[in-house]
Structure formats: C-alpha cells, structure tokens
Amino acid sequence: MTLSDQTSPANATPASSSAQKALLADLAATIGAGHVLTGADMSGHTGDWTGKYTAEPVAVIRPGSTQEVAECVKLAARHGVAIVPVSGRSGLVGGAMTQGGLMISVERLNRIREVRAGSRLAMVEAGVILSRLHEAAEDEGLYFPLWFGARGSAMIGGVLSTNAGGSNVLRYGSTRSLCLGLEVVLADGRVLNLMSELHKDNSGYDLKQMFIGAEGTLGIITAAVVKLVPKPRAYATATLAAASLGDALRLLNRLQAETGGLVEAFEYMPMVYMDRLEEVRPDIRQPFAPKQAVNILVELGATAPRDVTLAEDGSLPLTGLLEEVLAAMMEEGLVLDAEIASTEQQRRLMWERRELSAEVTFARKPLIDTDVSLPLEKIETFLAVMARRLPELDPGATSLCVAHLGDGNVHYTAFPTRDDPALYDAVVSAVEDEVAALHGSFSAEHGVGLSKRNSMARRKDPVALDVMRAVKAALDPEGRMNPGKVIPARG
Amino acid sequence: MTLSDQTSPANATPASSSAQKALLADLAATIGAGHVLTGADMSGHTGDWTGKYTAEPVAVIRPGSTQEVAECVKLAARHGVAIVPVSGRSGLVGGAMTQGGLMISVERLNRIREVRAGSRLAMVEAGVILSRLHEAAEDEGLYFPLWFGARGSAMIGGVLSTNAGGSNVLRYGSTRSLCLGLEVVLADGRVLNLMSELHKDNSGYDLKQMFIGAEGTLGIITAAVVKLVPKPRAYATATLAAASLGDALRLLNRLQAETGGLVEAFEYMPMVYMDRLEEVRPDIRQPFAPKQAVNILVELGATAPRDVTLAEDGSLPLTGLLEEVLAAMMEEGLVLDAEIASTEQQRRLMWERRELSAEVTFARKPLIDTDVSLPLEKIETFLAVMARRLPELDPGATSLCVAHLGDGNVHYTAFPTRDDPALYDAVVSAVEDEVAALHGSFSAEHGVGLSKRNSMARRKDPVALDVMRAVKAALDPEGRMNPGKVIPARG
Incomplete structure (x- = not known):
C-alpha cells in the first residue's frame, strides 16, 4: 500500500450496460432528461481544481430540489449504484471522485x-x-x-x-x-x-x-x-516581523487581550515563502528589506463607532489602536518591524501576498503539499524537525509553508528533486510521523477524501476508526454514500 | 402515556442476589471495597437537586482513573448490568436515575x-x-x-x-x-x-x-x-427596561455592533418575575419603581486597556461606553429606563436578582417548569400565546419566566391551582404545541434525561429519532449505557 493513492478507484458499483440504461431512464423521468448528463456532457463536472483526479461516473445528475435529490437517491438505491455528491469542485483531496457511481450535483439547489x-x-x-x-x-x-x-x-x-x-x-x-x-x-x-x-x-x-x-x-x-x-465596518491590517514563532504566539495572545478579541486573521509566512513569492510574482512588493524570518499578516475588524468613525484628521481609530499596541510590542522586542496598511489598496496587497499561496506553491513541480494541524506551541518544533528531515530524504529538496497560525494549521509543501512515488511516500511519512509525535493531525481543514484515506488507516486511533465504521454502517448499511472516501477499509 | 413520567423506571437490568454479590466482589477487587458503595452508603449519590427522582442502583462505585472506569464497564458488561454515570447531580431531568443499574461516579477523576x-x-x-x-x-x-x-x-x-x-x-x-x-x-x-x-x-x-x-x-x-x-478584567453591568421583547432584541443587536461584541450576558426578567421576586425575597431591592414590563440584565466584559484602565476620576471606560450607548438608545425610545452598576456590590445585586430564579420559581408549588428555546423573534409570540392558553386550562393559574434572551432560551414556569397530573400534561402539551408551531425546541439547555423522554417520542422528527436509534444501537448494541434516557422506546 502506498500513500500516494491518486489512482485508487472509489469502490463504486458500476452497473451493466442495460442496467445503466434503465437507471438513466428512471432518472430522466424523475428530474428531466436535460438534467441527466452523460458522456462528454459530464466533462464540466468530472475534474477538480487539483487536476490529479478525474471522475468516471455513470452520469452526472442535477436535481432541482431536495425532494428530487431524495427521489434520485431512492432510485440509485433500487439500482444498487453508489452516490457521490459534488458541488463547487474546489476540494483538494479527491472527495468527489468516482468510478461508476452516480454523481449528484447540487448546483441547482441554489436559492x-x-x-x-x-x-x-x-x-x-x-x-x-x-x-x-x-x-x-x-x-x-x-x-x-x-x-x-x-x-x-x-x-x-x-x-x-x-x-x-x-x-x-x-x-x-x-x-x-x-x-x-x-x-x-x-x-x-x-x-x-x-x-x-x-x-x-x-x-x-x-x-x-x-x-x-x-x-x-x-x-x-x-x-x-x-x-x-x-459585518466589520472597518479593518486595520498590518504585516509584522517577529523574531520567532514563539514570539508570534505571545504577540497573538497580547493582541487578542489588548484589542478585546478583534483579531480577524493571523497568518504566518516564513522567509522561504517570501522568497518563492518574489520568484513567482516579482511584481508583488515585499514588505521588508532585508527579508524577515517570521512574517505575520494580522487583521483587526471592528463594528463599534469608536473604532470605525474617522477622526477629524481622517485617521481610523482602529488603525490607531493597532499602531499603539504594535508600538508597545516593538519596544519590548516582540515585534521587530511592522508595515501598517493605511489605504484599502495597501490592505489588498497584504492579503494578495497571502492568497497567492496556491499559485506560489503550485508553480514548482513536483510538489508534496500537506495540510496539517499542531498544538499551537509545537509548530516551531515541527518546522525545525522538517528542516532537518527533508534534506536527509532528498538532499536537493526545498520546502515552503504558510499557516493559519492562530489555529495551528500549517500548509507545509516540499519540492523534491524528482517525481518518485517512494520519495513522495517517505516525505509524507516523515511529515505525518512528526505531526503524530507532536499530537497533531494529518488533516486540518481540507479533509480526507481519497488522498488521505491511507493516512487514516495508518495514523488514526484504531478505536476511533472502529467507531467511525460503526456509525457509517448504521447510517449507510449498503455502503453506497460516497464509498471509499474518508474511512479506510478494515485491515 | 402521560407526560409526567417522574415515576417511570429506567429499564436497567437488575441482577439476582447471587449475581449481584459476584458483581460487587469483582468491582471491589478492581477498585477497592471502599469505593464500592451499597445500601445506606449510597445515599449521598442517589438523589438529585430536583428532589423528584431517587435512584436505586445495585451499587455506586467510585473508580479512581480512566482505566478503572474502563475495567468496571467491562465487568458490568460481563455481568449484564446497566451503567449510569453520575457526577455533580445538579441535572434537572433525571438523567442519572436508575433502578438496578450500576452507578459510576466520576468524582475521583478530579485532576x-x-x-x-x-x-x-x-x-x-x-x-x-x-x-x-x-x-x-x-x-x-x-x-x-x-x-x-x-x-x-x-x-x-x-x-x-x-x-x-x-x-x-x-x-x-x-x-x-x-x-x-x-x-x-x-x-x-x-x-x-x-x-x-x-x-x-x-x-x-x-x-x-x-x-x-x-x-x-x-x-x-x-x-x-x-x-x-x-478573563475579562472589567465588567460593566446594567439593568434596563425596554418597551417590548422586539425592542430588547434590537437593543441587543445594537449593543453587539456598537461595543464590538463585548456583550457577555443578556438576561430577560419580565414584570411577573420581578413581582414574584419581591414576594419571595422582599430584601432584594427592585430596579425600577413603578415596575417595568421588560427588564434586561446586560453585562459587558472587556480585556483591553482602553476599556479597563481607570480614568483619573476613577471611572471605568467600559462603564462609560455602556452609558453612552444606552443614552443614545434612551433618546430613541429603545430603552425606557436604566440602572448602571457603579460598584461591584451593585453588580452582584443585579446578578442576584437573576440567579435567584431557581429559589423564586421553586418557592411556590405545585409548579410546571420548562426549558424551551425559540427562534429569537418568536419569543414574544410564545409568551403572548401562553398568557392566553394557561387561563383556558386553569383559570386561577399563574406563571413566570426568565430567559437567556440572546440564545432564545426561555424558562417558562406555570403554577397551576391544583396538583393534577392531567392538568400538568395539558399545560406541558400546550407549551410544547406552541413551541413546535414556532419551530422551537422542548429542551434547550437541560437535556432530556427521563423527564422529557415522552416529549422526544411525541415531538421529535421521526426520521431524526430513527437516526438517533441507529447511532445508539451502533455504539451500545446491548443497550446498557444509561438505558431509558434521551431516546424513547420505539412505537
């Protein structure tokens, strides 16, 4: 069993040709033939953003109401066909893949x-x-x-x-x-x-x-x-440099306490990320010269008049509050440098740096991207261990990461020197070993889908897996709801 | 089937006398005889705060670790005995009752x-x-x-x-x-x-x-x-009068927006509650004379220096913020009157009025107390309907309520003129009918336990009940975990 399971089929239930025709006819009678897509008509639904997965469903159907979804699920049950729901196809783990199942798009339930x-x-x-x-x-x-x-x-x-x-x-x-x-x-x-x-x-x-x-x-x-x-009526946004991740967490706690919980976002971008951002998008101005080790995008959001009502000089009190707190922390050495947005354009630039992470990450291939979470105070250890482990596995490999730091959610990406499944598995194993040792999770916010099913099998507590299987069997005794996803087969 | 099921036994599994002895011996060998309580030694564990329920367990055991709990559960399984966990016994729905089951107190897991x-x-x-x-x-x-x-x-x-x-x-x-x-x-x-x-x-x-x-x-x-x-480093607390519950909700939304989400509590006490409070505890000073229809206890909590650092004149900025917002709303007519706590003693008095609700409620008997939740904008309708329905059922009956208004959680209590199970059921039915019609829940924060099991059977969506039963059967196939609670028997 390998960890790179992009090719594993979802164990759907392909029907015979005549059975398929009967199913499609029943579906067409229920929701209208125009909403039962097959062949080339399905092409808009079968790929996803990653490009790693292509579904091969028996059909893509587009019911127009909850009742129609229910009727179609009953039909699928009668025909013994697996069901895979699909919506915006922006998932990253192959959760909407199928080989032979019936894909139910909820796109028309759009009210x-x-x-x-x-x-x-x-x-x-x-x-x-x-x-x-x-x-x-x-x-x-x-x-x-x-x-x-x-x-x-x-x-x-x-x-x-x-x-x-x-x-x-x-x-x-x-x-x-x-x-x-x-x-x-x-x-x-x-x-x-x-x-x-x-x-x-x-x-x-x-x-x-x-x-x-x-x-x-x-x-x-x-x-x-x-x-x-x-809705926050005003934002105050800054990019900060801190000496360490430990300092960054202290800074977050201080910011929360001193602003009364106004922190909307606290995003971490290390120097390696800023370097890659500069390579991929040299048009994006960098915040600090020379570059800093620990860069944080922080945003406050406020609704209160005392924060959002512009002063006579046109300044925003919320920005003043952020400046004041940061100035105190600079004096203490918790903040090394800071750039505060004074226009919406400057704020957008700060967010663009962070939101370009997908473009920056996927610009180099091959890559091994992860989505892990860690206890807040363990992130620094995790990154330090990986900085040592990765070159042991592949001396020429590079890496980068970005993180939703306040949630302990790290997107660590390795760029190996060669496209080698064994190396891929070794790197993922090293990441997951270290995450497990630090009581983290191999899946923070992207889910499991197909791509982390093997991680579930290897990493998840066996008792927890048993309970999940019991719940799955209780609610889906025939195993027809998005089969093969999330829960690995026993043994 | 009646709704007043205080006497319904939990369908535990009483063991024969010799089987009981064997179980107790096994338990004593596992956790020490001193932690296996029987007979009179159990009396500190078998009652609860309501006084409505008395458990009759085969024993109360006090394991000292998770591992000991696990061993005891295995023993109970081997002996075919039901298990009822118990902790602080402050529940209000008979959730820790049993006839013949093994009561596991977690009191020694106190680290x-x-x-x-x-x-x-x-x-x-x-x-x-x-x-x-x-x-x-x-x-x-x-x-x-x-x-x-x-x-x-x-x-x-x-x-x-x-x-x-x-x-x-x-x-x-x-x-x-x-x-x-x-x-x-x-x-x-x-x-x-x-x-x-x-x-x-x-x-x-x-x-x-x-x-x-x-x-x-x-x-x-x-x-x-x-x-x-x-931890909030300062609080600003006030008791307000509003013209209506609708106004109170508008006031809450305004307070949230204008303080930046600093509202810690927003508690509703209507005039009937203040009247009863005066009767039961005449020593407690009333906030308004004459009494007001809609009384709200509001509390802001803050951690930010700008809110909690005392001004030169000794005033608390947070209190100033509350005063300012309330003054604006008084001008608009959203707030009719307000009393703002300027000392910790005044704050405590405001909370005491609200936290005496149990004493005030239980001072008169018989009583029919409920714990329901409603969509926020439907609370006023609910109370208006009950004001009409209750005298239809019992012309001399009175009622009161208090509410966690921001959560839509209403504790409505009726005081019928006689202790009559049929009347009890009729009142509870009227409350629950109206709650259901308004898309509320018959159990907001107290749970189901024994006392609302029949409400579960009558009120809960049958599909939801089926799913709950499937989950219960999947995780507790022998039905030994707190049997008879929460999920009503089928049919």
Missing part, C-alpha cells in the same frame, strides 16, 4: 431561501456559492464569517461537507460552529430535516454534527441554516 | 491535568467541579466561559454530557464549541482517546460531538480538553 437580519441568520441551499452568500449578507450589513481563496466557486454543500476552514476561524469559529441547522438526504432517500434556527437545542443527539465534515459518506447535505455576524 | 495558558486550554478530568476550573483558569488570567447557578457542584463530566448552557453562551458559544478534545469509555470498556488540543482537525468524523450532550447513553466521558479565553 438563498432567506436572510433574517434581526436574528442574524440565513437559510441557504447546498448549491449556493460562498461568495453569493457573502454578498447577500453584506446587503444587510452582515457577514458569513467563512473566508478562503476558493470562495468564488466553493458551494455551501461542499463547505459544510468538508467542514472547510480558512482565515477567519480564529475569530468566528469553524464551519461546524457556524451551522445552526441542516437538511440532509439519507442513504435510503429519506429527508432528515434539522433546519433549526435555535442557538440552544438539547433534544437528543446533535445529529447535524455527524454530517458536517463527513464528506458525503453519511448523507447528502441539501440546505443549511447558518449564523451571520455584524 | 486538572494541565492548564496551558499560552495555548489557552486546559486538560481536565470528568470529576472536576466547574468552579474549581474557573479558579484554576483565573490563576492564569483566563476564564472557562461556562457560567450557571450550579457551578459550585456541577462537574465537567456532567457539563459535557448534557451540553450544559448558561449565561455566557451568547458570547463564547455552547459547551460543545468550548471542547477541543474528549476521552470516553465506550460500552465495551475500550477507551476512545480524542484528547486533541487542535483547533482544526478534519481527519474523519468529529466523534466527540456524538458524546457531548448524549447524557451518557453512548459512553462515559472521563476527561476533556477545553478552551479558555482571556
């Missing part, structure tokens, strides 16, 4: 059913693109506080199914904690209606938590009730 | 294993009393933000098993969202180690969510990793 501003919530369907929800909330002076690069294509269904992370988890919590209610089509085609608007509800098990982050292996999320928060 | 201030977390065992954790966190300038009246006796195990609520959920989230990691002894005696310190971890299903709020029906929580937050 924002309601934005209830007074109650600070929205009812949205699974096919709503994240940035559309951002816009709808903003129209009411509110914000759905989940923010990451792929927001222009990721859909709510996938966002919830993968418990997607991003840059604002630090302030507003995980996707899981932003979800009040959920609507799910179960493996037998029944609709589980958990569309609660309640902030407290202890009437039995919190079932929605099972489906959030389950990557479609327990059911298909068709709609959700999500929390909204007051 | 705070570690408080890690830099990472803002604590590792605690299930028997740690909530207020002890508060003190340990405070020693580091931190706060475990779960706060309710019974904090001096409630233990972490019970707090997590019931997903307990309280007054700070509004700012810091539910118990569920404060938990990073969990250690659980499963029905077969295996230890599920989920003691993660991670803020992001998408390596498979988030299993800890299944055990939080499951009231011991899926396993026994023995330890947890919990988040800590910076």
